[in-house]
Amino acid sequence: MTSIPNELLKDPLFQLNAVLWLTQPLPGGSEITPLLYNQGFTVYAIAPLLGPPLDLRLAAQEAGISMQERVRPDAVLAHESDRKFAFTECKASSSVLTSSTAQARSLLVVAGPRAAEVLGLASGQVSASLLGLVIPESDREPVTQTLVSFSKELDENRLPAGRFSVLGFVLTDTDISIVINDLGSAFFALPAGANPFMKREPDTDPKPLYFIPYDPDVVQSEQEKVFCKRVLFERMHSTITAAIGRANPPAELALESQKILNDAMFGMYGHWENPGSAKHMRRLYREFMDALTQAVNAVVLGAMVFQPGEGWRISLQNEEQHERVIDTLTRFSCETLDLRIEPQPSLFDDLEDNGPVRGGV
Amino acid sequence: MTEIDLRQIQDRHQMIRFFDGYAIERMEELDERKLKRPLVKTHLLEILDGQEARTPQGLQAIFGRRGVRLQPLDEGLFLATDKQMGEIGFLERLRPRIVALYSTMKSDELGRWVRRLILRSPELDHVWLSGLTFGVLWGLVTQLSRPHRFTELVFTHDSIFDIDGLTTEPEEEEEISQDSGEEDLEEIIERRATRFRLVDRIGVIQEKLGELQKLYSPLYAISKLRFPSPVGRGGHDFYDNGRVTNRSESFRDHRSHLLFVVRIYEQLLKSTEEQAWYSIQESVGVPGQFRKIVGAPVVVRFQEPLSPAVFDQWIAATFERKRNRFRLWGHPVRLGPTKVHVYGVDRHLWQPLFLELTAKGCTAIIPNGTCGNTVHRLVTNIQRYLAPGAEAFIGNKPYQQMVEESARGVHYDLDTE
Numbered sequence: 001m002t003s004i005p006n007e008l009l010k011d012p013l014f015q016l017n018a019v020l021w022l023t024q025p026l027p028g029g030s031e032i033t034p035l036l037y038n039q040g041f042t043v044y045a046i047a048p049l050l051g052p053p054l055d056l057r058l059a060a061q062e063a064g065i066s067m068q069e070r071v072r073p074d075a076v077l078a079h080e081s082d083r084k085f086a087f088t089e090c091k092a093s094s095s096v097l098t099s100s101t102a103q104a105r106s107l108l109v110v111a112g113p114r115a116a117e118v119l120g121l122a123s124g125q126v127s128a129s130l131l132g133l134v135i136p137e138s139d140r141e142p143v144t145q146t147l148v149s150f151s152k153e154l155d156e157n158r159l160p161a162g163r164f165s166v167l168g169f170v171l172t173d174t175d176i177s178i179v180i181n182d183l184g185s186a187f188f189a190l191p192a193g194a195n196p197f198m199k200r201e202p203d204t205d206p207k208p209l210y211f212i213p214y215d216p217d218v219v220q221s222e223q224e225k226v227f228c229k230r231v232l233f234e235r236m237h238s239t240i241t242a243a244i245g246r247a248n249p250p251a252e253l254a255l256e257s258q259k260i261l262n263d264a265m266f267g268m269y270g271h272w273e274n275p276g277s278a279k280h281m282r283r284l285y286r287e288f289m290d291a292l293t294q295a296v297n298a299v300v301l302g303a304m305v306f307q308p309g310e311g312w313r314i315s316l317q318n319e320e321q322h323e324r325v326i327d328t329l330t331r332f333s334c335e336t337l338d339l340r341i342e343p344q345p346s347l348f349d350d351l352e353d354n355g356p357v358r359g360g361v
Numbered sequence: 362m363t364e365i366d367l368r369q370i371q372d373r374h375q376m377i378r379f380f381d382g383y384a385i386e387r388m389e390e391l392d393e394r395k396l397k398r399p400l401v402k403t404h405l406l407e408i409l410d411g412q413e414a415r416t417p418q419g420l421q422a423i424f425g426r427r428g429v430r431l432q433p434l435d436e437g438l439f440l441a442t443d444k445q446m447g448e449i450g451f452l453e454r455l456r457p458r459i460v461a462l463y464s465t466m467k468s469d470e471l472g473r474w475v476r477r478l479i480l481r482s483p484e485l486d487h488v489w490l491s492g493l494t495f496g497v498l499w500g501l502v503t504q505l506s507r508p509h510r511f512t513e514l515v516f517t518h519d520s521i522f523d524i525d526g527l528t529t530e531p532e533e534e535e536e537i538s539q540d541s542g543e544e545d546l547e548e549i550i551e552r553r554a555t556r557f558r559l560v561d562r563i564g565v566i567q568e569k570l571g572e573l574q575k576l577y578s579p580l581y582a583i584s585k586l587r588f589p590s591p592v593g594r595g596g597h598d599f600y601d602n603g604r605v606t607n608r609s610e611s612f613r614d615h616r617s618h619l620l621f622v623v624r625i626y627e628q629l630l631k632s633t634e635e636q637a638w639y640s641i642q643e644s645v646g647v648p649g650q651f652r653k654i655v656g657a658p659v660v661v662r663f664q665e666p667l668s669p670a671v672f673d674q675w676i677a678a679t680f681e682r683k684r685n686r687f688r689l690w691g692h693p694v695r696l697g698p699t700k701v702h703v704y705g706v707d708r709h710l711w712q713p714l715f716l717e718l719t720a721k722g723c724t725a726i727i728p729n730g731t732c733g734n735t736v737h738r739l740v741t742n743i744q745r746y747l748a749p750g751a752e753a754f755i756g757n758k759p760y761q762q763m764v765e766e767s768a769r770g771v772h773y774d775l776d777t778e
Contacts, residue, residue: 025657025756031721045651046641076651119651201719204697209717209726211639211654227694234692234704238713241690245711246483248426263713263728267641267652330683330708333692 008207009136009169009176012218013228015090016074017210018169018176019134020046022197023077031199032208035178036077039189044078044085046212046268050118052109056159060105063157068106073131076119083127084187085119087111087162090134092219094142097133105150107131111162130163130187137168137179163187175199176206211266216280226339233288233334235264240292241329249316256311257285283343291337292329299328365465367448372435376451380463380612388595388610401612403619404462404475405455405488405603407630407734409710414484415457423484424452449474458630459488459623461616472604483711488603488626489737492744493753495583497764498599498622499570505773506589508564512596515585518555518749521686522667522674555579555749563589578664578750590614601741621773628767633733636755636763640729656729657756659736661743662722664750672699672720675747680705687742689714707735722751 008014022036023043051070052060060067077086089107091097097104108131110118115129135143147164154161165184170177177194185192200206213231220228239260247253261269261281269281289312293304296314300321304314316322370376380401390396413419417439421431424441429449431439437454441462449471450464464471479485490498502512559566574580589596590609597618598606605622607615639656667675679685680693680703691705691714699720707714712731717724723743727736740753740760753760 020654025758027660027662027752027754027757027759029662030660030724031719043653045653048651201697201700204700207696207702209702209715209724211726230694231702231704234694235713235715238691238704238706238715242706242711242713245706245708266639266654266728327683330690335692 006136006171007221007223008205009171010092011220011224012074012090012092013210013212013215013220013224014207015134015169016212016215017208018198019075019077019088019090020211021208022178033197035190035195035197036188040079040081041077041084041086041188042080043075045076047072047074048076048119050087050110052106053114053117056109056114059157059159063159065105065153065157065159066102067109068102071103071106071110073107073110074134077132083125085111085115085126085129086132086187087115087129088132088134088167091143093136094139094146096219097135097143097146101150104147105154105161108147108150108154108161108164109159111164113160113162115162128187130165130183132165132167132184134167134169137170140166140168140179170194171200172196173200212268214265214281214284216277217274222340229284229339230334232264232284233337233339236260236285236288237292237329237332237334239263241326244314244316244322244329245326247316247322249318249322252313252315254311254313255289257282261285280343283345287337287343288334291334292332295332296325296328299324367440367450370434370440370451373438373453376434376438376463377612377616380607380615383465384607384612384615385610388593391595391608399465399467401607401615402464402466402468402471403605403607403615404464404471405605405619405623405626406460406462406475406479407486407488407603407732408458408460409484409486409732409734420454420460423482424478427478427482429478443474446474455620455623456627459627461619461623468606475604479709483709486709486732486734486738488623489734489741490599490601490603490622490626491737491741491753491760492582492584492601492749493740493761494626494629494737494764495586495599495601496581497761497768498586498588498625499583500765501768501773502586502588503563503567506563506591508562508567510563510589511560512563512566512589513558513560513585513587513598514566514570514583515558516555516580516582517584517601517745518579518582519746520554520671521746522671522678555582574750578748580749581751582744582749584745588618601745621771624771625764625768628771629737629764630733632763632767633736633755634731636758637727637733637736638729638731639726656727657758659725659727659739660722660754661725661740661748662752662754663720663743663748664752665748666720667699667747669698669720671747672718676701676718686746687739689716691716693718707731707738709738710735 021032022034023041024034025037026032026034049070049072052067057067073087074090075088077088087110111129111131116123116126133143143166151161163183165181168179170179175196176198177196179194180190180192182192198206210231213235214228240255243253296304303325304312306312316325370379384401387400408414414423417433424431428444430442431452433439439452441449441452443449450462452460452462454460479487584601585598587596587598592614593610595609597615598608605619609615636657637659641652641654676693679687679689680691688709689705690708691703693701693703695701701718703716705714710732712735713728714731714735715726743751755763
């Protein structure tokens with residue numbers, strides 16, 4: 001399951017997870033050098049929902065400039081003592097940016113001089129802000145041109161745009177670097193140019209452990225999508241196995257999609273207000289649970305059941321049955337599923353988990 | 362079961378007096394080289410933090426589910442009786458999350474009983490003292506005892522993944538005692554296997570050990586350490602799996618040493634969990650809207666990279682076997698010849714755990730709520746079976762520094778509780 005390295009650099013989930021690792025505390029000499037953490041930056045917010053100030057939205061409307069009402073930059077990084085904020089967005093290529101001009105303009109505005117207001121902070125709590133656009137280094141030029149033209153357009157219409165810095169990912173035989181321009185260099189206190197942050201080994205996929213394993217709203221290659229789905233399934237499997245392993249029979253557990261998906265996604269599932277994305281995630285959950293139910297019930301008949309409005313429940317009558325269920329659960333592997341198939345709509349899409357909550361996992 | 366009727370003992374005071382007298386008799390017998398009864402052993406057990414374990418009734422329920430009756434004698438003190446084996450010993454809650462089981466049963470018999478109890482109980486685990494933790498405790502021994510006192514250290518490293526084929530069947534692994542009877546097996550070992558006992562004066566060992574460890578890394582894998590008794594001869598032998606043997610003439614002194622070490626351990630557990638637990642938290646000041654990732658990865662770095670063959674053996678022996686030394690479960694996602702990701706479970710405590718395993722080390726993400734003991738067991742087992750000179754970090758803080766900080770402010774005095 002090794003990725004094609006140059007394709008990996010375009011993957012927004014790889015980019016996001018790499019950015020998150022850049023802000024984690026790690027010992028010196030690790031495979032990942034947490035360049036941003038070392039300079040004092042940590043994650044202030046993941047995918048926060050932000051809106052440009054109302055007066056600026058009105059001004060944009062009057063000028064006939066399309067802007068999104070609300071945007072979700074992938075992460076906001078902050079240097080708390082210097083009061084600097086970097087609104088970070090990960091993109092596969094320059095074409096993705098040009099196809100979402102309204103989003104790009106909104107990102108420039110929220111990262112601009114009114115950033116404190118956008119974040120709900122006092123003006124003195126933000127000393128500097130910028131938009132950091134993570135993209136493969138090969139797309140730096142077209143992305144820069146696009147953002148320059150958007151900034152110019154906004155400025156001409158008295159819409160204060162933020163500064164931006166393209167954070168280009170580039171690959172060599174030995175490492176992956178982040179290429180930073182002069183503005184980014186001054187903001188992040190890193191040398192301008194290529195800053196290696198992830199070591200590579202021969203014939204080895206450089207991916208780190210993923211904090212956020214899945215996002216139905218991003219464009220990914222088939223290979224990366226399958227990988228991310230596998231990781232999501234592994235994490236759901238781990239959550240369910242742990243919950244059932246801890247149970248003391250006789251016991252009945254509710255395996256609620258909301259809880260399991262949130263655990264598997266580090267709480268990000270509950271964040272998606274896009275109903276289509278949330279539904280997609282529930283379908284993935286159902287796909288996984290259907291397969292798991294089949295495997296478990298083949299060993300302990302009727303142990304796992306799905307009830308519309310309640311979701312999945314597992315019943316463990318005694319120690320012996322508990323052992324057999326755990327044995328089956330731990331032998332089951334999502335590798336037996338065809339991860340390339342998109343989950344299909346079901347009659348139960350809107351019925352699951354809508355019933356009364358009974359103290360689930 | 363014990364040869365003595367423990368039911369006669371009604372409270373803590375009587376228990377301590379009984380064990381004090383027992384310890385004096387055993388020391389006299391040891392002097393005559395005629396030990397008639399087993400020494401007093403303590404097994405330190407960690408109880409998974411939770412609502413149930415906090416009350417005496419909860420503790421009784423946890424043990425009761427495994428066929429062990431805890432009869433209350435005094436505040437936090439119980440007589441432990443096994444349904445089949447009869448009286449086992451006394452169980453005392455030393456700290457909110459740590460209990461001590463005192464017993465005069467034979468070492469092997471008691472060890473087997475405790476191991477089986479723990480294997481079947483996701484709420485219980487051994488107290489795991491890694492080689493790195495022992496390194497710090499050894500430093501304390503040198504500060505607390507005079508240099509002319511004798512002490513004993515045992516170093517154990519068994520590179521079990523460094524062989525063509527495992528000689529031990531996986532199902533049998535858990536049944537083999539880690540610290541007894543091994544000399545009888547007399548297997549022909551063709552892998553690096555270090556187990557030796559060092560008995561000398563503290564001053565002498567202190568002078569040489571650091572240099573020796575630099576020359577031969579298995580000497581970092583301390584698996585047993587004796588705290589010399591300040592009130593008489595002998596001392597208290599702490600093992601890496603939380604067993605402690607009283608080889609002194611005072612049970613009070615034994616109990617004081619237990620309290621000293623478990624206070625450090627409990628602090629270590631707390632700081633491990635505070636720092637390592639990953640979760641999404643709301644950013645301060647903007648509740649309900651902004652969330653950020655908090656936590657720190659656990660990083661273990663091997664002194665020398667594993668060979669591809671050893672790496673493969675480690676992964677196969679750990680994730681293809683139900684019972685494995687690391688007590689882990691998961692389906693490895695292969696990312697290279699010597700790199701896998703495992704989004705798995707600590708299958709002893711049934712807690713999620715995400716791992717990156719490579720020839721150079723291991724990185725773990727511990728989701729919020731996972732017991733800190735998972736980390737200490739992982740480090741202990743890595744030092745024992747894979748890389749004795751491994752370094753560990755929680756985030757960018759060295760594990761050893763965390764142990765040192767946990768030991769700061771913990772008093773070393775008698776009869777404190």
